[in-house]
Amino acid sequence: MNITKDSIIGDVLDAHRDTAPFFLEMGMHCLGCPSARGESIEEACAVHGVDADALVEKLNNFIASK
Helix, strand or coil: CCCCCCCEHHHHHHHCHHHHHHHHHCCCCCCCCHHHHHCEHHHHHHHHCCCHHHHHHHHHHHHHCC
């Protein structure tokens, strides 16, 4: 799975549960709530003031290193 800014957070977590700490680190603490399950990475980053490109890069690097 290649993660992009348009990836839905719920889909990322379903495929790679071990990425949850990256979302928690950015202040997204309700990963199971409906908005988190249907929100894109770009949308969540905008709400939480996080650079979406940097998060996507971290996630893809983490997944590639496994």
